[in-house]
Every structure is written in structure tokens, then in C-alpha cells.
Amino acid sequence: MANTENHADQNMASRAASGGVLLLAGLVMLFFAWGYPTGTLNQMGAGFIPQAIAILISGLAVAIIVIDLKAPEPERAGPVHWRGLIFISAAVIIFAVLVDVAGLVPSMFLAVAVSMFADHQARPVPVLIYTLLATFFGWLLFLVGLELPIPAFWR
Amino acid sequence: MLDQFLLGLSVVLQPDVLIYAFFGVFIGQLIGVLPGVGAITAISLLLPVTFYLDATTSMILLAGIYYGSQYGGSIASILLNLPGTPSSVVTCLEGYPLAQSNRAGLALFVAAFSSFLGGMVGVSILVLAAIPMTVIALKFGAPEYAMLVILGLLAASMIGTGSQIRSFAMVALGIALGLVGADATTGYYRFVAMPELADGISLVSLAMGLFGVSEVIRNASQRAAVDAPALSIRMRDVFPTRAQARSLVFPIMRGSSIGSFFGALPGTGAAIASFMAYAVERRFSGTPAKFGKGHLPGLAAPESANNAASQTGFIPTLTLGVPGDAVMALIIGALILNGIIPGPRLMVDQPELFWGVIASFFVGNIILLMINIPLIKLWVLLLRIPYQKLYPVIVVMICVGVYSHRTSVTDVILTLVFGILGYVMKNYRFEPAPVLLGFVLGPLLEDNFRRTMLLYGGDFTIFLTRPISAVLVTCSGVLIVIGIWSSLNARRIAARS
Missing domain, CATH: 1.10.287 (Helix Hairpins)
Incomplete structure (x- = not known):
């Protein structure tokens, strides 16, 4: 007691x-x-x-x-996923800041790369390979396929 | 009724519509299988895509994702004991033991086929109920609508999972977020902290933040040690024997009925329906001891229930324009963004859309049954994709989707804000789904409430003197009493133990 x-x-x-x-x-x-x-x-x-x-x-x-x-028993808040919180937030902010200035391709590239480090097991080389692939397919999907009116690179 | 249904079929069977019906259910099944991605996340992600489609195909696509995910959810439950969707939690109870005793093929087949039958029962009830419901709904005036929205919001917070008062507070928060921007009646700017907010908060930002970003933050560094079993399913092991099939007839009928009922009620949905169906099956079974060890009726009943519920859930959504849960709210939101006002006029003014969407459920369920078992190898392969390879793509899809919607950087930042909000909220046991419901229904409530007060000279008794409105008020009152009673009861039990 x-x-x-x-x-x-x-x-x-x-x-x-x-x-x-x-x-x-x-x-x-x-x-x-x-x-x-x-x-x-x-x-x-x-x-x-x-x-x-x-x-x-x-x-x-x-x-x-x-x-x-x-309440008889305080219900504990879940653990905070700081890594996810920091890297995902950074990725979204980088995208938001860059997309108007640098175009879709660089901002997608950086967003993917930064967000991948939310996973604590991320290693530079696989991240680079994955990011290059993801950016390529993103370009294919959004700009070639859906023809979104966003410039690919800075004007 | 048959005429209208055939009209709907003629809409769906056009090749360019059919392809979206197929895409919808395929994506639905896919995300149902994928761990960590739910129907509501997938629908949020695809919301911007629908701006490039017309209203009918958007609805068919988004709805297909919703009921398709119910099929996919059972696959992860059976093979890995991991529920892909909340409504397939009970599927694990019987499905996983079956898979462990080398009867995965049979379990998958029974799950798929019960899902199909449940879905078909749900669609049939939807078709039968559509016209009578619309006839009633056309009598609705502003007071009825205001009360109906209040009933829907109360039901969603009283019946759903978690604490009722917390859910209700989140509904209120959702309404508050929906107030941001110019007042629809007077044009007065409310809570416009920066000029970009003058048009209000975008549904896309809110949905993608609450359900996309927050989930990515939570799951990005979590590794579920998932080992998808190497499956070799021979086709002849898949089908149940005649005796097994006969033992499933009544469970499927009971499950479909329970599912259809709970699906149509506001606030309840597929998840509650599947739990109820399982409990009923166990109660009425002659052999309750068999449950939990791979008993086929215990698999068939909840699977048919959740699929029936996911179809009848469209009854209030399509006929009244009042969504019963957060997924329906998103679908309604997509309709509004497409410039169509949902409600009873929908059937009268846009019969092609209304019946086309309903007929697409019929076609979609058939497609789902056809792609379920033959593609089982593909689904098992997908189960092996780790979340770490998925989420960076989700992040980029969210960013590009939100940005392209209004070419607005502010919207992207707001999405992140809502993502963090959704993450923190859930850590403190506040569910994000009622926020979305309040956000979508709030403007409807305010508009109809203010119109009622204007029409009837600020007289509150009007809500009690009009019969339909009085019934709705009574239902709301009963819900509040039940809500308070059950939460007091829960606390008394907690205090005693």
C-alpha cells in the first residue's frame, strides 16, 4: 500500500x-x-x-x-518509437521543402532514403540500392504513368 | 428492382469500369494479406487517384478495396496466426490450428467460400433494402438529418472498441477540425490560422496522417518474426468432403444473417459481426469442445459474417449518405470530393452510379472467389515481404498523393502534423477512427441543425414532434443510457477484481 x-x-x-x-x-x-x-x-x-x-x-x-x-490501475501509455518519429517526420519535411524547389525526383529520392533509417537495421548500401529502385519506379508511376503535373527536376 | 440491378450490371460490365472493379478487389485482397497495412490506410492512399476517375469508378474502386481486404485478411490469419484486418481476429482461432495440422488448403477454401456466400447474402439484402430505405429517407427533412447524424456519431462512439467517452471526445475533435475554414452559410472564416486553411483542412491530409503516417511511425522499426510457411497445396486437398460441406450450411446462414444485421447498424461493423457470429456458433454448437482446435463451422460463420457486414454497411452509406464507420466516411468523402452529394437523392438522380456500385459488389465477390485460391502462391509470397521494404514506398505515396491533390506544401506538412497527432493519440488510448467520422459528418450536422433552427424558429421541440426525428432521438437516448450503464458496470467489475 x-x-x-x-x-x-x-x-x-x-x-x-x-x-x-x-x-x-x-x-x-x-x-x-x-x-x-x-x-x-x-x-x-x-x-x-x-x-x-x-x-x-x-x-x-x-x-x-x-x-x-x-482508475484503480493507471494504464500506461505505449512506448514512444523515437526513431520512427524522427526519421519519418524528417522524410516528410524534406519532401515538403524540396518538392517545389528541386522537383519530384530528388525529393522522392531523399524522402525514401531518410525514411529508411527509421528502421534501426538499415545499412547504407542496401538503402542506396533500394532508394534508387524506388525513385525509378516512383518516377515511372507518377510522371510517366499518371502524368502528374509536377516537374521531375528543378526548373 | 431487378431492372435497376440489371442497369447496374450493364454499368459494371463495361470493360473500363470492370477493370477498376478488378483492381479494387485485387488491391483489397493484397493489402488484406500484407501485414501492417489495413483497408483504411489503402483507401486513404488511393484517395488522390480517384480525382482522376469519375465518381462511379472511384466508388467501385474504393469499395472493392474495403470488401476485398476482408477476403485477404483471412489468409494471414490462417497461415500465420496474424490477423490482417480487425475482422479476421476470430479467423485465427480455428484457421491457424487447421493450417498447423496440414489442412491449410481446406481452411483457405472454406474461408474464401464462406466469405463469398456471406458477401452475396449481404449484397442481396443491400439490393432488397435499397429502395424501401430510400423511400423512407426521401421523407427526411433537416431535423431528421441532424438527428440521424447525431445518432450515427453516438453509435460509433458507444459501440466501438475502447472507452466510450474517449471515442466521443474524438468525434467532437473531428467535428472541430471540420469547422476550420469558411463557414458554409455565412462565409465567415473560422480557425483560419494561416491563409492556406481558408478552404478548410483537406480530408486527404487528415486521413493519410491519421491512418498512414502514424502507422508507419509505429511500425517502421518493429520486426515481426514472420516465417511464411512453405506451402504445397494440392488441389484435391482443398475441397471439403460432402459431410463437411453439409455441416457448414447452417453456420454460414447464421453467420451471414448476423453479419448483415450488424453491418447495417450504424457504429457496428465487420469486426463486431465476426465476433458475434463466432460466439453464437459456439453457444449453439452441439460440440463446443471442438472449438479452438480447427473446427470448420467456427471458421465459416465469422468469415461469412464479416463479409456480409462489409456489404450491408453500404445500406446507410448509400441510401442516407450517413457513413457507419471510418472506412465508409472515407468513401463518402471521396464522393463529396468528386462533387456528388450523398444521400437519398443519389438513387433518384444518379441511378447509374447507385446501382452500378451495388452491382459491382456482386461482380467483385465473384472475382474475389476466383482469384483467391488460384493465386494462393502469390499471397503466400506477399506474406514474406517485410514491412521494412514497404513503408518507405508508403511514405512517398503519401507525400506525392497529398501534394498532388491541391499542389500544396502546407497540406504535406499538415499530414505530418496529423500523423504525429494520430500516433500520440493512440499511445494514450484515443482511437483515430472517430475523428475521421466526426470530420466528415460534422459539416452535415451543422448545416442541418442550423437549417432546422432557421425553419422552425429556434424551437427545439421540433425534434420531438416530428415522428421519424422522435424515433431517432429516442434511439440516441437509449444509446447514451446503455453507454453510461455499461461503462459504469465495467468500472464496477474492474474495481471488484
Whole structure:
């Protein structure tokens, strides 16, 4: 029992974390929606539904916090896949930044190459071979096959 | 009814439509087999492709992926004990023991054939229900629509997996995301943090982020030690004996009925249907001890149930325009992006589309049955593809797909934001599917609610005085009571143990 008591304090914050973030989202939404015209019931303005939904989200978030705090056993959040998070995010950002400037082929090449390192067993040579192949087939599919109106290389 | 169905068949049997029906079910079966890629991810990935197709072929393609994946899901369940789709979890229970005792061929055949029969029952019920449902739906005014959407959203959060209140909060979050952009009635800009958001958040970004990027992040470095068995299936081992076939007639009939019922209900779907069918089969079996050890009826019933459900799920989607689950919401979204407003007018205004899509289910199920067993070697080969060779391609398809949709870099970044959101959410036991449902249904709800209030002078009692609306309100009330009661009950049980 004493053990549970010790963990109680540090658990409090982490238990309420997910509901807390949701509550924050609801309140931020309410803050912005407050300025929108509410109108009347028979002539609703653009702000009526946003305000209602923001209040609903905040209310549900409070309920979730209460439930999570009262739960007999704290349900642990899953492990964070940092590698996947970092490399996949980097791949998408690289694609987004490059596609307008450098064209489709280089941005696809880098996106594939970077995303492959989300797998901790990735080795440079197989990655290079795979990336070259994937970029070639991507070019074939998107530009030759589907004829997407995106330039292949920088203009 | 037969006339309309034949009209539909004449649409599907045009070669250029038929090829998309084939592509749809083929891709569906393929992604059902592939570990780590589900129907909702595949449909999100192909959403941008549908902008180059007309509405009918888009619908046929996307729907084919959905019900095709139900067939494919059973293959990984039987051979590897890995459910390819949520609805084939129970398939593992009987299918895998069969495969281990060298009867994989038989198990695959029974699964495919039960799926086919279940699918056919589902399509038949869809055909029979379409006209009566549309007749009812045409009587719907704004109050009925508003209440129907509320019922659908409540059902999706009360019945689905996981905590009800969390699902409901995610529905609300989805509605909130759907509010971004210009207000449809007054043109007032809401939550437009940057000019690119003036047209609202794109469904493509949201779907690909929540279901594509987040899954890639989660699975990229995970290695399932998968060893696909070297299969040598001889054709004569595949077919059940006469006695076995006879023992499957009633399980398949029960499974199809259960599946058809749960598929048509909003909020429930193929996964719940297959669980129910298995439980019922076990309860009514004279030999419950045989279950779990490769009992064929326990394989046939849930397989027919999930396929029947995936067909009858189109009843509310096509006749009312109100999707029952996230996959249906995506299909409805594709229709809206194609400039077609789903709802009861669909059957009246676009009979070729409406009946063509329904007839494509009929044709698609036949194609699936034909490609299932003969191509089994191909599916087994696909099972050996590690996820690590798949996901970089998925990442690029997401990037290119989102970018090409509106030629917008902002959309690509937003997709990543939603991907991270979806990933974090799921880590904290918030399901992403209700977000999508809320996003698609939110605008429909707001529009009809505001119109009701305008038409009836802000009088809330209108929802109770109109009969159909009153029924829908009652159903919603019952759902809320059941939801609260069952969650309190669950907590009491948890507290006691």
C-alpha cells in the first residue's frame, strides 16, 4: 500500500496528461470561437456551433481526467518509437521543402532514403540500392504513368 | 428492382469500369494479406487517384478495396496466426490450428467460400433494402438529418472498441477540425490560422496522417518474426468432403444473417459481426469442445459474417449518405470530393452510379472467389515481404498523393502534423477512427441543425414532434443510457477484481 502512495504523486500528473492536453485544446478553441458571431437560435451565426463544440470538448476532457485519476490501475501509455518519429517526420519535411524547389525526383529520392533509417537495421548500401529502385519506379508511376503535373527536376 | 440491378450490371460490365472493379478487389485482397497495412490506410492512399476517375469508378474502386481486404485478411490469419484486418481476429482461432495440422488448403477454401456466400447474402439484402430505405429517407427533412447524424456519431462512439467517452471526445475533435475554414452559410472564416486553411483542412491530409503516417511511425522499426510457411497445396486437398460441406450450411446462414444485421447498424461493423457470429456458433454448437482446435463451422460463420457486414454497411452509406464507420466516411468523402452529394437523392438522380456500385459488389465477390485460391502462391509470397521494404514506398505515396491533390506544401506538412497527432493519440488510448467520422459528418450536422433552427424558429421541440426525428432521438437516448450503464458496470467489475 505504501508503495502505491509513493507512486501516487508522480502518477497524478502523467495520469491526467492526455485529458489535460485535450482540455487545453478545448479551451484554446473556445478562446478563438468566443469572438465569432453567435447569432440567435433561429438565426445562428458562424460562432454558435464552434462554441458549443469547444464547450463539449472541454467538458469531455474534464470527465476523462476524472476517470483517469480515479482508475484503480493507471494504464500506461505505449512506448514512444523515437526513431520512427524522427526519421519519418524528417522524410516528410524534406519532401515538403524540396518538392517545389528541386522537383519530384530528388525529393522522392531523399524522402525514401531518410525514411529508411527509421528502421534501426538499415545499412547504407542496401538503402542506396533500394532508394534508387524506388525513385525509378516512383518516377515511372507518377510522371510517366499518371502524368502528374509536377516537374521531375528543378526548373 | 431487378431492372435497376440489371442497369447496374450493364454499368459494371463495361470493360473500363470492370477493370477498376478488378483492381479494387485485387488491391483489397493484397493489402488484406500484407501485414501492417489495413483497408483504411489503402483507401486513404488511393484517395488522390480517384480525382482522376469519375465518381462511379472511384466508388467501385474504393469499395472493392474495403470488401476485398476482408477476403485477404483471412489468409494471414490462417497461415500465420496474424490477423490482417480487425475482422479476421476470430479467423485465427480455428484457421491457424487447421493450417498447423496440414489442412491449410481446406481452411483457405472454406474461408474464401464462406466469405463469398456471406458477401452475396449481404449484397442481396443491400439490393432488397435499397429502395424501401430510400423511400423512407426521401421523407427526411433537416431535423431528421441532424438527428440521424447525431445518432450515427453516438453509435460509433458507444459501440466501438475502447472507452466510450474517449471515442466521443474524438468525434467532437473531428467535428472541430471540420469547422476550420469558411463557414458554409455565412462565409465567415473560422480557425483560419494561416491563409492556406481558408478552404478548410483537406480530408486527404487528415486521413493519410491519421491512418498512414502514424502507422508507419509505429511500425517502421518493429520486426515481426514472420516465417511464411512453405506451402504445397494440392488441389484435391482443398475441397471439403460432402459431410463437411453439409455441416457448414447452417453456420454460414447464421453467420451471414448476423453479419448483415450488424453491418447495417450504424457504429457496428465487420469486426463486431465476426465476433458475434463466432460466439453464437459456439453457444449453439452441439460440440463446443471442438472449438479452438480447427473446427470448420467456427471458421465459416465469422468469415461469412464479416463479409456480409462489409456489404450491408453500404445500406446507410448509400441510401442516407450517413457513413457507419471510418472506412465508409472515407468513401463518402471521396464522393463529396468528386462533387456528388450523398444521400437519398443519389438513387433518384444518379441511378447509374447507385446501382452500378451495388452491382459491382456482386461482380467483385465473384472475382474475389476466383482469384483467391488460384493465386494462393502469390499471397503466400506477399506474406514474406517485410514491412521494412514497404513503408518507405508508403511514405512517398503519401507525400506525392497529398501534394498532388491541391499542389500544396502546407497540406504535406499538415499530414505530418496529423500523423504525429494520430500516433500520440493512440499511445494514450484515443482511437483515430472517430475523428475521421466526426470530420466528415460534422459539416452535415451543422448545416442541418442550423437549417432546422432557421425553419422552425429556434424551437427545439421540433425534434420531438416530428415522428421519424422522435424515433431517432429516442434511439440516441437509449444509446447514451446503455453507454453510461455499461461503462459504469465495467468500472464496477474492474474495481471488484
